[in-house]
Amino acid sequence: MTTFTRPSTPRTPRLWKRFLNRGAPALGALGLAGALLAPAAPGISSAEASVPGLGDERAAEQSAHHTERVPGQAQSAVSATDDAAGDTTAFLFQWTWDSVARACEQTLGPAGYGAVQTSPPQEHITGDQWWVHYQPVSYQLESRLGTRADYAAMVQNCHDAGVEVIADVVINHMAGQESGTGWAGSAFTHYDYPGTYSRADFHDHGCEVQDYTDRWEVQECDLVGLADLDTGADYVQSRLADYLDDLSSLGVDGFRIDAAKHIAAADLEGILSRTDGIAAEDIVQEVIRGAGEPIQPEEYTDLGDVHEFSYARKLKESFGGGRIDWLLSGGGIGEDWDGFIPSEKARSFVENHDTERNGETLTAADGDVHLLAQAFTLGWDYGEPTVFSGYSVDDYDAGPPTDADGRVVDAVCGEGPWTCTHARTEVTGMVGFRDAVGDTPVTDAWTGGEQSLAFGRGEKGFLAINRAPSGLDASWQTSLPAGEYCDVYSGVPTASGCSGETLTVAADGTVSGHVAPTSALALHVDALAGTGSGTGSGDDSTETSRELALHYAADWDAANVHYQVGDGAWTEVPGEAMAPACTGWFHTDISLGEAEEITAAFNDGVGTWDNNGGADYSIGSGTVQVADGTVSEGDPCAGSSDGVPELTLYYAADWDAANVHYQVGDGAWTEVPGEAMTAACTGWYSAEIEMGEAEEITAAFNDGAGTWDNNEGSDYTIGSGVQQVADGTVTAGSPC
Structure with a gap:
């Protein structure tokens, strides 16, 4: 077991300061429209990610009406200048502007999110793929996600809910097509966008980025065929600044700069200096760290925050690999580790739209493991987190659902492919946890083996995570005040108690509890039992139905599993018969519904039992094997054929x-x-x-x-x- 306490780097929410320092921008419907309705440059978010067939590392470089209320949360609006707003951003990938507006009102604001990031809002090339949004053809705010008026209304709606808006902007390049017509009807050729850019406004060296150890090539050549803007030229810088100012005129609070690595830092500084006061606290940049490359995230931190890809990669390595204790080593994952930028400049994340497709990080398809990584990120004190929420995909190019006219349909949680990660109880509970603990230092760090960890945030909160396929029963020392707390990973405070689990913190700060397999418990001082305003019931459309593929090792002639799902009834003795699998193993499939675990014992049907020494087995969902009293992940018969192992x-x-x-x-x-x-x-x-x-x-x-x-x-x-x-x-x- 490992324990430690360490100081935390103070974290100051940046985006809301824009209102305090500069005042809320006018929400005029026209803004700079007169100057900006001409065609502009298309580009790709992580531009190379839009090109099929690239390797994972380069793919990361290159690369949409529903009431989804937060259970138990009041639906009141708060001021956009409320400095109590959180620092968590929800990236609603490929959500329509109308859907984003509803999410701000019904979910993001009540849950305590500080901002929402939208997909690129400008006119783009046509097509079914997700990456068409990252190839602009003009700076008209007209896309298959909605109109300029829709976008302006969304910004206002989010502000009314206390949520700021970050626009994903593509300013490194234009389209990769030789010619075409954009979504709003703007005609273009590869290096000619009438009324916006001519050939002279591009680098146009006749080269493409191949060697990432060559700074000039990375920042001067076309990225996988995308027309590379001459971002050092006066006219181009002014044109891009006008585009950002137009978005600001609609009330946009911040900008995520796509493919920033391919724009020289000096060029990006020049663009921002020409805007009407856009400041570093308004900026977050995509600068992917690559080993041995001359362009690193550190050279962009003076211009704004940077997404720290190393963090997401480490989360996959730990949570994806099953061993998470080392995340607390060396003072814990963050700026003290090699290859990490300082916390005050970092934007942390579990996955984004590029990495969920190239396999570089965990994704929503990883189920409960993915939710644990989100909980860790929201509970830990490194950087400012972004929660990615898109749609499930089984094809790299797959775009969001569209109607007969090609417009993206409104996102509906619980229907279609929308993951709605941002609205999961586990995630909204942890957003509230993060808001409650603020800058309070990490304390009471604990590891109880390779697959479990816990830590406190001083007197404000405590989080325990169990990555194992079996349940964890433990007692922890915390710094929390004594009281009855609601586990916000499983529910919310209600008027009479908690909709999820209730835990008691003793006078000495100790708390004992059970953490289900691949689950967590989270306590904070703003979620005491009985302090809620309702019953805790609400939209449960984001809940997951879990399945268990269970394997048991025995030299018996037959095997049965006697079990209960969650707190349900036990099967009748001797239980459910298991089928022979590969040599020495039996197998059965069990549906858990929304439960996180089963409690089980095994027998041979004639009097011999294995009940884990009287304690029974706690077994989670997924593919699990039980052998010699140990519960572990994996299929022991994987690769076997007709019983031949x-x-x-x-x-x-x-x-x-x-x-x-x-x-x-x-x-x-x-x-x-x-x-x-x-x-x-x-x-x-x-x-x-x-x-x-x-x-x-x-x-x-x-x-x-x-x-x-x-x-x-x-x-x-x-x-x-x-x-x-x-x-x-x-x-x-x-x-x-």
Whole structure:
């Protein structure tokens, strides 16, 4: 177990200061329309992400009427200048302006979000793909997400709800097409946008970005064929400044600069200096950190905040790999770690629209694990968080749902592909947690093994996370005042108590509780039991129905699982019969509904029971195996065919290469150095091994250059299924 307390870097919400320092901008419907209705430049958010076939790293570089009320929250509006507004941004990706307006009123404002980020609002090329919005053809505020009037009305509606608006703006480049007509009818060719830009306004060097170690190439050449603007030219800078000022005239509070890495920092400074007072606190930039590259996020921090991609990558490595305790090492993930910008300049996130498609980060498809990463991000004190909320995709180019005319349909939580991550109880509860704890330092940090962690935020809040596939029962020392608290990860305070779990903090600050598998509990001083205004009932359309694929290891002739789902009734003894799977394993599928876990015991139907030493087993959703009293993730029969087991083997090493030297059963050994393993996720190698009718292999590992790991002379005994070897220990499941 690890514990520590450390100071926190004060965090000052930036966007609301725009109102205080400069006054709310006029919301005139015309603004600079007269000067800006001519065609303009299309571009891509992470521009290269719009081009199919690129590798993951470069894809990250390149690359829409429903009442969704927050249960138990009052639906009152607050002032846009309220300095109590939170610092969390919801990125409602590809949501129509009407949908964003409703979300601000019904969800974001009541939940305590400080801002909402919209997709690019300008006219764009036509097409079904998501990335058409990142290829502008004019700076008219007309797109398949809505009109200029719709956008202005949305901004006003969000302000009335106390939520500020950040516009995603594409100012590095124009379209990648040779010619065409934009959504609002603007004709263009690749380097000619009549009334906006001519060929002289582009770099037009006849090159494309290939070598990211070449600064000139990255910032002067076309990004995957997108017409690269000469952002150092006076006219171009003035034109782009006019576009930003037009959005400001509608009340837009801040800007996310797409593909900022491809704009020289001096050029971007020149553009912003020509605006009507847009300041650094209004800016967040996409500058993706790449190892060995000359252009790094640090050179842009004087111009505004920067999205810290390293943070999202580490979250996938930890929550995606199953081991989360190391997130608290070295004082905890953040600016003290190599490759992280200072917290006061960082925008943290779990995923964005590019990384959810290229596999670089966790996504909503990761279910409860994804929600845990969101909870950690909102509870931790690094940067200002953005919660991405889009739609589920199984195709890289897939755009949002559209009507017969090509307009994006309004987002409806619980219907269609919309993920509505921003409206999940787990997420809105943690947004409230973040608002309540503010800048309070991290205290009472705790790890109880590789898959669980907890930390406090002084006297304001406490968060415990359990990444394991089995439940966690623990007691923690907190700095909270004594009292009855509502777990905001599972519900909200009501007039009579809590809609979710209620926990008691003792006079000495200790609290004991049960954390379900792959779940969390979160307490804060603004969520005491009985302090709510209603019953806690509300829209539950974002809830997830969970499924369990359960495997049990036994040498019995038959196996049954006797269980209860959540707090429901137990099955009748002996329970549900399990089917034989691969050798030594039985399997069954169980529907959990909205419950997070089952409580279970196993038996052979003739009197032999395994009830975990009298404690029963707590088992979460997903693919889970139970063997020798241990609950772990993974399918032990993965790769088996007709009962013939195979092995997917992972080995952890910091070597340049890895080989596995083995024998299957009592068969012959491979020739030294053995079978070459392939690089998997960071720090891991993998190999597929056919085992025939054998139940295990005997193995040793080496780097091909004389360094061996033979388990201190005993070799490793490894069974079938998905197995990992690290630090001399063999465990089931994939680390990747």
